[in-house]
Amino acid sequence: MTSAHSTIEHFDCLVVGGGHAGAETVIALRQAGFEGGIGLLGDEPVPPYERPALSKDYLAGKQDFERLLLRPSEFWTKHGVTLRLGRRGEAVDPEARTVTCDDHTTIGYGVLVWAAGGRPRALTCPGNDLDGVRTLRNKADCDRLIAVLPRSHHLAVIGGGYIGLEAAAVLRELGKEVTIIETLDRVLARVAAEPVSRFFEAEHRSRGVDLRLGTGVTEILGREGAVSGVRLTDDTVIRADQVIVGIGIEPAIQPLLRAGAEVASGGTGVLVDDLCRTTLADVYCVGDCAVMRSGPGVRIESRQNASEQARTAGKAISGHPQPLRLVPWFWSHQYDLRLQTIGLSLGHDQTVLRSDPGGRGFSLFYLKNGAVIALDCINATRDYVQGRKLVEAGAHIDPALLSDVRTPLKEIAAATA
């Protein structure tokens, strides 16, 4: 033992990342009876909170922050968890079993759980550093936007994914002029099929959103250092005093990559087994950074995935391994619309629409080789809960039956089981 080693802070389990994945790992550890010292490193100055609300009720001013805390502040101390907030883990030494932080401190670990999430992808066009170009990933981002809203009337949202659409919905309801700019020819293109995209586009347009599809951004225009507009690829200029960039995240995987952990092909995420173990000894990875070997080969950026992987890692570390078989689900709220998705539609070769002409919602099944692999439900909670079993089972069902709204999905599922 060197003297340097004995003076650094050390935790039996160090969790890097104070989001859902990190916080829930800690909770799972204690619940599974882990008795060692736990350190939770978070780069935000606040204890872990419900992130999905940021682009919904919190931005709308309908929910105060204290209610969003995953646990009350005193919970962590009470459970012997040392919170190290405002600090980011930047390098991992798997031999020395240490993590070096952005403030140059070093922390030792017995077991490491990497739950560092990601940072919003930034715009690269000219003007990207103007005052008013912002992202919406954490509380501070959201607070800064809320602070300028009273004097902001024209907001441009770059990216038609969940975050962009949810933020746009809130901003419209607050009476702002909103433009959404999406480079692809439809919104939600990465996660949903065309009928779902078209439905949300129509809803946003009917609410007064100026939606520009198949259009990129060439420049953010400014006046005295602050945003004044956005120049599009078709050379039109949109007026804007704020620009919200929602074009995905860059996962914080570099430290594990440099430490030698095996990554998914293309370097998109850190490969983990069904106990969330990386290829490095006693190093786990959970949440937005992880790609499960047994899964579809992509990172799954969702609250549920973070939670399930965290529980899996927490149990495994505590000596109660329980392999994870994840059936992902997602939700999004926009205006009075509730989108619920179960499964991943990746690689589907057929869609089946299930729509009640009298209702405002519908469901869309995704099939691959005849098997149900995913289901999108818009204002159709009943289909979502009843259809879950069909997705979990990868059931082969006659499309005519799936689309028949007179037959509850529960009956179909029962007949298949």
Add this chain to the structure above:
Amino acid sequence: MHFTVTTRDGVAHTVEGREGTSLMQNIRNAGIEELQAICGGSISCATCHVYIDALPGGAELPPASRDEGDLLDASDYFEDNSRLSCQLIFGPQLDRVRVTIAPED
């Protein structure tokens, strides 16, 4: 004010109830970790399912919304007294309520 939560091992716990905060949050804040409550109370999952065993005399619960009903209805463990604990806000009317955490779906 307080209420009673029976966990899946059959043990009853007395929990301090904080007014204006949901039963789900009160249960979680008390250190009872059996509710996943993944959607954070936005009626998008059913991972905070409880049974209402006994209401204090004269108390009435607000009726479940259609979404809450649909979510509960699909649970393998649905009972007539099933509720999502995120939808019940604690206050004097729920003082001394007794609930049991439903099995995990």
